Amino acid sequence: MDWQLLSLSFVTVFLAEIGDKSQLAAIALSGSSRSPQAVFLGTVTALVLASFVGVIIGEGVAAFLPAKLLKAGAAIGFALLALGILMNPED
Amino acid sequence: MRCLNWVRLPPCKSQRKVRYTSLEFSPPKPVTVSEPLPNNPDGVDSSSIDTPKRGKSFWATCTSTFLTILLAEMGDKTQLATLLITAESHRPWIVFAGAATALIATSLIGVALGWWLARRVSPKVMDLAAAAMLMTVAVLLLWDIVGM
Numbered sequence: 001m002d003w004q005l006l007s008l009s010f011v012t013v014f015l016a017e018i019g020d021k022s023q024l025a026a027i028a029l030s031g032s033s034r035s036p037q038a039v040f041l042g043t044v045t046a047l048v049l050a051s052f053v054g055v056i057i058g059e060g061v062a063a064f065l066p067a068k069l070l071k072a073g074a075a076i077g078f079a080l081l082a083l084g085i086l087m088n089p090e091d
Numbered sequence: 092m093r094c095l096n097w098v099r100l101p102p103c104k105s106q107r108k109v110r111y112t113s114l115e116f117s118p119p120k121p122v123t124v125s126e127p128l129p130n131n132p133d134g135v136d137s138s139s140i141d142t143p144k145r146g147k148s149f150w151a152t153c154t155s156t157f158l159t160i161l162l163a164e165m166g167d168k169t170q171l172a173t174l175l176i177t178a179e180s181h182r183p184w185i186v187f188a189g190a191a192t193a194l195i196a197t198s199l200i201g202v203a204l205g206w207w208l209a210r211r212v213s214p215k216v217m218d219l220a221a222a223a224m225l226m227t228v229a230v231l232l233l234w235d236i237v238g239m
Binding site for chain 2: 001002005006007008009010011012013014016017018020021022023024025026027028029030031032033034035036037038039040041042043044045046047048049050051052053054055056057058059068070071072073074075076077078079081082083085086088
């Protein structure tokens with residue numbers, strides 16, 4: 001087991017993600033949702049899958065990722081989630 | 092009320108208005124409730140009926156969170172970092188193990204922070220703050236697209 005490589009990737013990813021967009025989204029979504037467990041499960045699955053894809057591409061599997069299109073989709077999704085919270089008639 | 096045991100729901104939310112997810116059992120119906128509404132055959136008190144947003148079930152919340160965060164992270168710097176470390180080391184599983192552990196840790200911190208905030212801030216303020224944060228995330232993503 002290459003502990004140096006393991007800790008390198010852990011520290012790199014940890015520092016890159018602390019205070020990043022997805023963590024901000026996780027704070028907002030779990031704070032306004034009834035089920036933080038669901039938010040945690042969704043966040044972890046998405047992030048682990050995204051890093052898995054990164055690892056696979058890094059190993060040389062050719063893949064085309066329209067990152068701009070994906071990010072635009074995510075931006076619309078987050079804006080819709082925000083509007084959903086604001087337009088909630090109760091409270 | 093039976094609920095998931097591994098994370099307890101924020102007390103202020105359950106006190107403010109009792110809501111039941113699909114994973115919880117409905118409480119016994121109070122006998123005093125006169126008659127069920129026509130579109131409410133179970134006779135459950137209408138205050139516990141799910142509203143479009145808060146009433147989102149466990150899996151609806153999970154799926155919307157999953158999809159938005161997956162789209163946001165694809166091609167993002169974290170993914171590029173794992174990609175580059177793997178390309179250099181050719182040890183994909185060790186890199187994946189390190190990255191996955193880090194991501195589980197950061198999401199746990201994020202979700203715990205949101206849960207902690209929700210118990211201390213009024214629901215209205217929390218909702219406004221959450222909406223503002225999600226809008227910020229949307230703007231940051233658009234900013235990324237412009238800078239690409």
